[in-house]
Structure formats: C-alpha cells, structure tokens
Amino acid sequence: MNQVIAALQWLADGANWSGPGGLLARTWEHLWYTALALVVGAVVAVPLGMYIGHTGKGRTFAVGVSGAVRALPSLGLLTLLAVSMGLGLGWAVVPSTIVLALLAVPSLLAATYSGFDQVPDDVVDGARATGFSELQIVGRVELPLALPLMVGGLRAAALQVLATATISAYLGLGGLGRFILDGLSVSDYPRMLGGAIAVGGLALAVDGLILVVQRLVVPRGVHVAVGPTDA
C-alpha cells in the first residue's frame, strides 16, 4: 500500500505534470494516437459497414475478417510492422497507427452494419416508395437511426485503442505508456504506478464521455419509441 501512496504522491506532484515529458503532454499524445487511429479505422470501417448494412452483401466476409483480426496479438503485429517497415524510430507512429486502426475496425464495422440492419424494413421500404434515392435512404433514414449503435461501437473501439496505445510506448513513442515502461526499466515504482493509474483514469473518462454522446445521438422520435401506443 505504501507504493500506492507513493504513486499518488507522484501524481499529485505538479512537477510531474508539466514539460514535454510531463503527464499533461503525455496525456495529449495518448489521446492524439487514439484519435488518429480511430479516424483511420472509421474511414475504412464505416463506409464498408454502411455498404454491407444497406445492401446486405458481404456480411460473411466482414464477420470472417473481423474474427481473424481479433485473433491477432497486437503486440506481435506492432513489433512486426515496426521491424519490417524499417522506417526507424522517428516514424514509429506509422506502424502504431496501422495496428491501432486495425484494432478499431472490427468493432466499428460490426456496429455500423448491425446499426443499419436493425432499421425496420418497412421504414426503409416506405422511404424508398416515397421517393428517397438510395443515397438519401442511407443518409437521411438509416444513418440517423443507426447512430446510437455506431457510437456504441466507437466506444468499444476507443477503449481498445486507448488501452493498446499504452503498448505503443514500446516502439519509443510517447503517450502514457512511457511512464510504465520507463518506470519499469529503472524500477521507479511510483512513476510506473502513477502512469498506470493515469491510463485507467483516462480510459474511464473517455468511456464516460462517449456514453454521454451515445445518449445524445439517439433520435428524439426513437427515444420515446417505447411508449404505450407502440404496438
């Protein structure tokens, strides 16, 4: 328990928060790696998921690929890419972002196509018969109704990426993982534990934030959909 107290003291020390290697800077780096990977992952997964969800084609393919990606150990992929790409330490963010983005893809993909899937058929049919073009059906009907589930997928993906971004420090990158690995190498336990607590806290904060967003994006009409008049 003394070590926990030492770690909390380390966290409470303002000197550890400032400067380029301080907690604040490391937290921003950590969030930056996470956000970058989520954006890259979303650019791949969301359009693909929308296509699969709208057309119903390629579902088996998506399930298979997602399963395969999930079975791959991130640390292995991270080190393999870093070694094989031979970009050097300065560009370690490239293999790191690829691996983290890859990690985000299965959750985002599954959430997107399930979100589109659960839009009732008669709503889509009604929109089509009313004269919505396919693009308008996707953009104005399916997307808003799928959004809560998609944000749920974003939440899962963000947590996974945030957690794994800790490991990116192994490639010499910044982020909160630095405190853990550096502390470990010189047996500075307060620093190591302080970093660990900081990552846990950041994960919980991001989780809570996305949870709030998820509540906000539920379309109003759907929010009240479980009313007594609903058959």
Next chain:
Amino acid sequence: MIRFEHVNKTYPDGTVAVADFSLEVPSHQVAVLLGSSGCGKTTLMRMVNRMVEPTSGDVWIDDDRVSDLDPVKLRRRIGYVMQSGGLLPHRSTIDNVATVPLLGGSTRRAAHARARELLELVGLPESVARRYPSQLSGGQRQRVGVARALAADPNILLMDEPFGAVDPVVRNELQAWLLQIQDELAKTILFVTHDVDEAFLLGQEVLVLRTGAEVAQQGTPAEILLEPADDFVHHFIGGSRRHLHTEVRDGRRLVVDADGRVAGVATDPTGPA
C-alpha cells in the same frame, strides 16, 4: 389512368407471382385488388411505382411507360400508403408529411405550410404536428401516412392494406373518411386488401384474385355480389356463409345477407354507397 399490359413476374427461384395480368384503371376511379395473402396483389401494385420490376409486360401511367421513367422521380409523383405506415420514426409528424416536397426541392417553410394544410385535410389536430410516430395512435398514424402520400399532390395513390393494422371501429371510421376525401380529391386509386367488405365499400371496380394474381372475377361490387363467377369467388366473398341474396326494397334491388343487412345495391352501377 393506370394500365397493366400482359404483365408477368417470375422470381429467380421459379415462383410465378403474376401471370399475364392486364388491367386498366380509369382516372379518378378506385380499383381494388382483393385476394388472400400471397396471391400477388401487392406485387402488382408495387409494379406501378417500380418497387417491383415485371419480368415481362408493361405498366403505363397515362402515356408514359413506367419503365422509361426514373424510379425515384416516378415515386415522388405517386402517393404510397402502407399497412405499417412506414413513417420515419426519427422525424416528427409534420416533417414526415413534408418529406416529399422537401425531397422535391421545396423550402422548409413552404413544405411545412403544405404539410399543415394536409394535416388539416386528413382531420388531425394541430397538436399532432410536433409528435413523433411512436406517440400517435394506430389510426392517427394511418392518417399521417395518407397525408404524406398526398403531399406532392399526386394523381395516383397506391394503398397497400392501409387500414389492415387498426382495430375494426377505427377501420370503419377511416374507410368512411377515405370515401369522403376521395369525393373531393378524385385521385386515381389502386387499393389492395384482403377484406371483402372493405373492397366492396371502397371499390368502383373490384378484382378478385387467385394465387399468381390470376383474375377470378372483375366487376363492380354489385356484379360480383350478385353473380359470382364461380365457386371460388362465391366462397371468397362469403356468399355461402352470409347467405347473400337479392331483395327488392322501396323499388330498389338490394343484395341482402342472412340477417337482412344490406351488403350492396344491385342497381347502382358505381357500387354501394
């Protein structure tokens, strides 16, 4: 006017949904496709707005072959009402009604003004405008569905069992209301139902369909009631169950059931009033 010319529909698995179907629905008339579920009546109706493409044959609207028209534009000029309402759950009533004018490029203000007119026309109070579909009763939802279908002032209305999901009391109310607004609007309506009473009440022309959208009998309600073409039609319209027969009352020949209720007026060429 809607015209079906030798229309066929065969699905890839070989199921024949429609075999050589032809029909002309004159403008401002209500034609009813009557048949049990799976007979192909909905398939036929959905060919008019190209929700289903026929395997062969053509559907015409006035002088346009629908297959020559852009499906999205075509659908915007045809009103469509479906059983479940098919309203967008994330849009308020007024936005649902304003959908088509907005898609067609109207301003939001103009579309909402039009939608307000329509809500009044379909007999819904102003207070409903801001509610979401899930907050409406079944009957209100169907009225909103009709309002949405009328929003672009289409000549043609396609109605797919629009009153099938509401309780009998509300259904009767909606049927009477539809007849009333049709008096005013005079749309060309293709109406699909499996409810015999509804078909004879609303239809000026009724087609009784067997499986494969084969026409068992076509005629005015009175013709079908009085002279069912065969046993199938006789049974389907409940002739044997209801003991339909004709009686002369007050100088008019009426179709009357076993309880003495009038099911139709045999001499009125436009069907029962």
Next chain:
Amino acid sequence: MNLAWVSANWPRIWDLTVQHALIALVPVVLSLVIAVPIGWASHRSRLARRTLLPFSSILYAVPSLPLFVLLPVILGTRILDPVNVVVALTVYGVALLVRTAADAFDTVGLATRDDALAHGHSPGQVFWRVALPLAGPALLAGLRVVSASTLSLVSVGALIGVPSLGYFFTDGYRRAFPTEIWVGIIGTVVLAAVFDLVLVAIGRVLLPWVRATDRTRA
C-alpha cells in the same frame, strides 16, 4: 521466414507455447466459474444488476499493461510473477462474460422457469437442469470470445518480463528479426484455434441439442 532459426530454437518455442497456453487456460476456466453465478445474481436481483454490470464494464475499461503493474501492489506478489497476468486476464474474462451470462439467463425467460417450477423442480434444480443448460449456447459463444482475447493479451505480459509467446515479440523487436515475431504471431493464432476447437468440442458433448441450430447460424 528463417526456417533454420525455427528448427534450431524449436525446444524454446515449444516451451513458451506451453507456458502461454497455461497462463491463458486458468483465466478462461476461472472467468466461466466466476461469471456464471454473478450473471445469475444479476438476472435474479435488480440491485445486483444495477451494481455488478456497470462495475464489470468499468473493470473492462482499464487497459491491460497498467493492470499488470498495479496488481503486484494490490496482491503483494512480485512483479515478474505470472499470477499477476493470470489475475488480470481473469478480471477481463469475468468482465466480458458477466453481461453475456446475465443476458443469456434473461432470454431463458421467466416462462420456461415457471413451467419448470410447476413441474416440481426446486429452485436449485431449475438453475442446474433448466436455466444453465438453456443459457449454455450463449455462454459458450461468450467463452470463445474470452478465450481469443485472453490468448492475445497474454503476450502483453512479455513487456513486464512474464514468459510467453510474447517474448518473441520483444526479443524479435530488439534484434530486428521478423522471423521471431512471426513465430510468436503464428503460435498465438494456432493456440487460439486449438482453444476454440476444444471449446466447441466440449460444447458438442455438453450441449448436444445445439448442433442443429449452430449449423444454421454459421
């Protein structure tokens, strides 16, 4: 791939694979044993549901590497002790599986259980003879996810020096030797496949009636 290296180091590869499998095996088994009663409690009691389920998702949000270094302090173990990794992975497994278990018991439904009670089952018998077997397929599916994620996370332990296939990642990275990293990745994937096959086989034996539905879902 440098196959000469693989054959020269085969004993070490085998050794670390076995270690990896053993470290993963305990959390997979323990998470089932712990999650089922918690899931059952969450199904039966609203209070349990409102406290245990959110708590488990909070646990799941804590990243693995920090947990590996935090646990020695909490448990009083040495940092290199594999027990830390085992406990951390058990925590994740339980966190993942509790919700699955609660949902599975919910879908078994009151009707089935009332029916069983009416037939003269005691509440205990209802759990063992009705609820648990009916929740079996969903639990199995959840356990398969736990198994895959556990096997993948074991290698992270290599960063704090706990021996597993993850050693090949850190060592291969230090030496810039891709073959070694490939061996680690392939080893992990093969282990994941073997674990999955074993779980499916156990499922076939314990839940023979699932076979038909399983095939239609695949």
